[in-house]
Amino acid sequence: MILDGKCPTGPIETTWDKHRFDLKLVNPANKRKYKIIMVGTGLAGGAAAASLGELGYNVEAFCYQDSPRRAHSIAAQGGINAAKNYPNDGDSIYRLFYDTIKGGDFRAREADVWRLAQVSNNIIDQCVAQGVPFARDYAGYLDNRSFGGAQVSRTFFARGQTGQQLLLGAYSALSRQIKAGTVKMFNRTEMLDLIVIDGVAKGITVRDMVTGEIRAHMGDAVCLATGGYVNVFYLSTNAMGCSVTANWKAHKKGAYFANPCYTQIHPTCIPQTGDHQSKLTLMSESLRNDGRCWVPKKKEDCGKHPSEVAEDDRDYYLERKYPSFGNLAPRDIASRAAKEQCDDGRGVGPGGRGVYLDFAGSINRLGEHTIKERYGNLFEMYEKITDENGYKRPMRMYPAPHYAMGGLWVDYNLMSNVPGLFVLGEANFSVHGANRLGASALMQGLADGYFVIPYTIGGYLAGIKPGDYSLDHAEVKKSIEDVKATNNKMFALKGKKTVSEIYRALGKVMWENVGMARSDESLKNALKEIPKLREEFWTNVNISGEGGEMNQQLENAGRVADFLEFAELLSKDALTREESCGGHFRVEHQMPDGEAMRNDADFCHVAAWEFKGVGNEPELHKEPLKFDNVHLAVRSYK
Amino acid sequence: MSDHTTNTMNLTLHVWRQKGPNATGKLETYEAKHISPDMSFLEMVDEVNETLIKKGADPIAFDHDCREGICGMCSQVVNGVPHGGQDRTTVCQLHMRSFKDGDNIFIEPWRARAFPVIKDLVVDRSALDTIIQAGGYTSCHTGGIPDGNALLIPKPEADYAMDAAECIGCGACVAGCPNGSAMLFTSAKVAQLAALPQGRAEAAVRVNAMTEALKDCGFGNCTNHYECQASCPKGVDVKFIAKLNREYLKALAN
Ligand SMILES: Cc1cc2nc3c(=O)[nH]c(=O)nc-3n(C[C@H](O)[C@H](O)[C@H](O)COP(=O)(O)OP(=O)(O)OC[C@H]3O[C@@H](n4cnc5c(N)ncnc54)[C@H](O)[C@@H]3O)c2cc1C
Ligand code: SF4
Ligand code: FES
Numbered sequence: 001m002i003l004d005g006k007c008p009t010g011p012i013e014t015t016w017d018k019h020r021f022d023l024k025l026v027n028p029a030n031k032r033k034y035k036i037i038m039v040g041t042g043l044a045g046g047a048a049a050a051s052l053g054e055l056g057y058n059v060e061a062f063c064y065q066d067s068p069r070r071a072h073s074i075a076a077q078g079g080i081n082a083a084k085n086y087p088n089d090g091d092s093i094y095r096l097f098y099d100t101i102k103g104g105d106f107r108a109r110e111a112d113v114w115r116l117a118q119v120s121n122n123i124i125d126q127c128v129a130q131g132v133p134f135a136r137d138y139a140g141y142l143d144n145r146s147f148g149g150a151q152v153s154r155t156f157f158a159r160g161q162t163g164q165q166l167l168l169g170a171y172s173a174l175s176r177q178i179k180a181g182t183v184k185m186f187n188r189t190e191m192l193d194l195i196v197i198d199g200v201a202k203g204i205t206v207r208d209m210v211t212g213e214i215r216a217h218m219g220d221a222v223c224l225a226t227g228g229y230v231n232v233f234y235l236s237t238n239a240m241g242c243s244v245t246a247n248w249k250a251h252k253k254g255a256y257f258a259n260p261c262y263t264q265i266h267p268t269c270i271p272q273t274g275d276h277q278s279k280l281t282l283m284s285e286s287l288r289n290d291g292r293c294w295v296p297k298k299k300e301d302c303g304k305h306p307s308e309v310a311e312d313d314r315d316y317y318l319e320r321k322y323p324s325f326g327n328l329a330p331r332d333i334a335s336r337a338a339k340e341q342c343d344d345g346r347g348v349g350p351g352g353r354g355v356y357l358d359f360a361g362s363i364n365r366l367g368e369h370t371i372k373e374r375y376g377n378l379f380e381m382y383e384k385i386t387d388e389n390g391y392k393r394p395m396r397m398y399p400a401p402h403y404a405m406g407g408l409w410v411d412y413n414l415m416s417n418v419p420g421l422f423v424l425g426e427a428n429f430s431v432h433g434a435n436r437l438g439a440s441a442l443m444q445g446l447a448d449g450y451f452v453i454p455y456t457i458g459g460y461l462a463g464i465k466p467g468d469y470s471l472d473h474a475e476v477k478k479s480i481e482d483v484k485a486t487n488n489k490m491f492a493l494k495g496k497k498t499v500s501e502i503y504r505a506l507g508k509v510m511w512e513n514v515g516m517a518r519s520d521e522s523l524k525n526a527l528k529e530i531p532k533l534r535e536e537f538w539t540n541v542n543i544s545g546e547g548g549e550m551n552q553q554l555e556n557a558g559r560v561a562d563f564l565e566f567a568e569l570l571s572k573d574a575l576t577r578e579e580s581c582g583g584h585f586r587v588e589h590q591m592p593d594g595e596a597m598r599n600d601a602d603f604c605h606v607a608a609w610e611f612k613g614v615g616n617e618p619e620l621h622k623e624p625l626k627f628d629n630v631h632l633a634v635r636s637y638k
Numbered sequence: 639m640s641d642h643t644t645n646t647m648n649l650t651l652h653v654w655r656q657k658g659p660n661a662t663g664k665l666e667t668y669e670a671k672h673i674s675p676d677m678s679f680l681e682m683v684d685e686v687n688e689t690l691i692k693k694g695a696d697p698i699a700f701d702h703d704c705r706e707g708i709c710g711m712c713s714q715v716v717n718g719v720p721h722g723g724q725d726r727t728t729v730c731q732l733h734m735r736s737f738k739d740g741d742n743i744f745i746e747p748w749r750a751r752a753f754p755v756i757k758d759l760v761v762d763r764s765a766l767d768t769i770i771q772a773g774g775y776t777s778c779h780t781g782g783i784p785d786g787n788a789l790l791i792p793k794p795e796a797d798y799a800m801d802a803a804e805c806i807g808c809g810a811c812v813a814g815c816p817n818g819s820a821m822l823f824t825s826a827k828v829a830q831l832a833a834l835p836q837g838r839a840e841a842a843v844r845v846n847a848m849t850e851a852l853k854d855c856g857f858g859n860c861t862n863h864y865e866c867q868a869s870c871p872k873g874v875d876v877k878f879i880a881k882l883n884r885e886y887l888k889a890l891a892n
Contacts, residue, residue, distance in 0.1 A: 128786040133799040140790025172775035
């Protein structure tokens with residue numbers, strides 16, 4: 001089937017305004033009759049729940065943490081983009097649009113990206129009004145910096161904690177609506193199924209993580225804003241609880257999963273120290289503004305203290321390979337380059353899995369004080385984890401899984417192919433194509449939540465009768481029974497392996513075969529290993545305790561069970577996409593100089609997969625991508 | 639890690655176990671073996687949990703998520719001190735290199751009247767959300783907002799607001815306070831918004847509503863022990879409590 005993204009036509013500058021005008025409106029007096037289920041209250045879901053509540057809709061919102069203030073958006077460090085052009089350095093909506101399309105390696109929809117660039121400026125204003133303490137200069141103006149891959153300074157930031165401050169802004173708006181009674185918040189509540197009645201999304205089944213109660217919540221529309229899935233690699237920069245569960249359950253109920261193979265590996269993370277490791281910590285790529293990446297030219301220098309490696313014996317490999325972008329080359333390029341140096345035997349630190357990020361030059365030029373002011377909290381974090389002082393000795397970095405560009409397929413209105421199911425933020429696939437630029441995820445989450453969904457969901461709701469659902473429907477009962485049965489099945493196994501053991505094994509298979517460099521052989525190997533691990537899980541896992549209480553093993557087991565199914569789809573998508581683009585690098589498809597080689601003739605499309613049963617061949621649907629405004633060209637950062 | 643010791647250590651843990659909110663709890667003793675100094679404190683607890691699961695026992699329940707010191711979810715009192723007492727460090731960022739072979743380590747939940755225990759080390763901190771809901775926001779609508787540079791905020795004021803906004807809402811200040819007061823937490827939000835032109839308009843209403851909620855939620859009074867600041871992993875300063883008091887007096891005078 002050929003999918004239609006329902007993008008508006010006409011000159012791109014007018015598309016969003018025209019579309020907004022064309023959308024049907026819900027009568028203000030009727031809004032409270034419509035109930036909206038919002039799963040996830042990170043930047044996307046929190047902003048959306050607050051805005052929809054304020055419009056007068058009746059919102060029920062859910063998160064798995066003990067408070068909406070803790071969603072993983074909180075961990076974003078570097079900043080958020082907007083096309084304000086305050087520094088007068090040539091930025092514009094068009095340039096932000098252009099950079100995002102090109103950065104995504106021509107695998108995103110033009111209209112969606114244009115809209116994102118257009119509303120980016122409103123986001124900054126909104127956050128300022130909420131009291132987000134963005135960095136400012138002495139005259140009181142908002143400060144900007146340039147960030148990974150951009151040649152203009154369009155990134156707004158709040159020290160090294162931009163995500164935290166933006167989320168606390170959205171959380172405060174949400175708190176105001178909770179107080180006003182328009183939003184009802186359910187903390188420590190995990191969505192475990194989507195309820196679809198006669199082909200339309202009408203509710204969710206959840207587990208209360210404190211009491212263990214399993215129950216359904218019904219509504220006129222369901223929104224998923226449940227974040228990304230890179231914890232499928234086990235070790236990643238995501239929080240421990242991030243999972244694919246909400247998306248996967250929706251996929252199993254009919255929602256198409258788009259481009260699951262587009263995963264981003266972030267170039268600057270603190271290297272792993274041992275098998276005990278439970279997660280990896282990202283160091284904001286803003287560090288690359290003032291730090292230079294290098295490895296020793298000679299293998300025998302790798303074991304030396306970095307200060308003993310002479311200047312001439314250092315390979316500043318990004319500056320060498322990409323003279324015009326240098327240390328600011330986009331993430332996918334910087335990550336692969338780091339891996340190449342380490343694979344070449346010139347990595348540093350434990351296991352040779354690391355490259356240096358050196359601040360000595362900047363400290364000489366600007367003084368330690370300035371560097372401390374810019375990145376103090378990052379240096380502090382680095383020292384806590386590694387016990388090394390980054391001011392005195394170059395930091396060691398290694399790439400780690402970080403972000404999911406893929407996600408549930410949505411049309412221009414952010415609605416999936418299942419009517420009534422909307423998907424927001426990192427959970428959808430929409431704007432980043434095959435690679436996301438730095439500081440663009442926060443922008444997307446807030447764009448979707450504050451400025452897109454409040455309009456587009458109205459267009460859907462205006463066409464349906466409110467309250468057209470019932471808890472007594474057979475589908476609701478079945479969903480609750482299915483969730484209970486799955487949990488009981490897991491408890492009954494009483495096997496020998498812990499959930500973590502199987503999860504770690506999955507992570508290893510994924511990182512080695514489906515990580516930064518993928519080949520026909522490695523992907524086929526993954527597709528052989530994953531079902532074995534799934535089989536092992538469903539015959540040999542051990543979960544103690546009971547379901548009717550707080551049980552963190554059960555929570556974890558459910559998430560891992562979903563990753564064990566999803567991993568197969570991710571690998572299959574990677575195998576099917578016979579090209580290299582953005583974060584998806586197939587070793588068979590590269591230029592003579594090792595750069596990614598796209599295949600526009602055969603793969604200039606979104607791959608949206610339909611579920612056909614666990615272990616069965618999923619069905620591929622394609623949405624062709626058209627480029628009318630940006631010339632489809634080879635992406636070059638040289 | 640070239641210059642690091644690879645010697646592992648053996649530790650004895652004394653961990654608070656409590657089946658549910660109404661059950662009585664007690665300290666149980668566990669051995670933590672072959673612990674690497676490069677492990678984080680929570681990874682050490684993970685290891686102990688793995689051995690418990692293998693024995694068919696119930697692992698220790700504890701809150702955590704980001705494991706990088708920013709979400710505020712982790713909450714353990716280690717050897718009597720919330721987050722373990724290392725300067726500006728949450729318990730998830732505490733590393734085992736600050737312990738030595740043979741140590742006894744006591745691990746307990748946050749203890750405060752307003753934070754009932756849910757299970758083991760997990761407590762209910764929803765009272766902190768209630769305080770924010772009472773007024774920890776500016777009442778701006780989505781959309782229709784003037785340009786972000788329309789009101790200038792000189793750097794010192796923006797920095798002051800950011801210092802206050804560092805709070806991660808973990809509740810260590812409450813757990814560290816002999817009165818179980820949430821004054822530091824509340825003052826950080828009051829001070830942040832009072833320092834910004836966007837928040838000034840509602841400053842009086844806000845400080846009244848938030849301090850009212852503080853009492854209603856069962857938090858104790860502040861009697862200037864300053865244990866809160868000592869417990870705070872983000873270095874939130876007690877000067878914000880003074881700011882709250884000033885805002886409170888100003889509101890009374892209005
Ligand atoms: C370390 C780090 C640094 C980053 N730095 C930047 C940066 O500098 N700039 C930038 O633009 N982007 C950055 N990103 C990316 C960006 O932070 C995220 O993509 C973005 O915040 C995701 O927001 P979200 O609202 O989609 O999801 P999240 O913030 O992940 O929120 C997900 C929500 O869904 C809930 N949830 C999930 N599953 C369920 C379920 N089954 N049931 C109930 N609730 C559920 C969670 O409780 C949570 O509320 C960074 C990411 C990381 C990990
Ligand atoms: S003030 Fe400090 S201790 Fe208290 S909640 Fe905030 S971060 Fe935690
Ligand atoms: S787990 Fe997030 S702050 Fe400790």
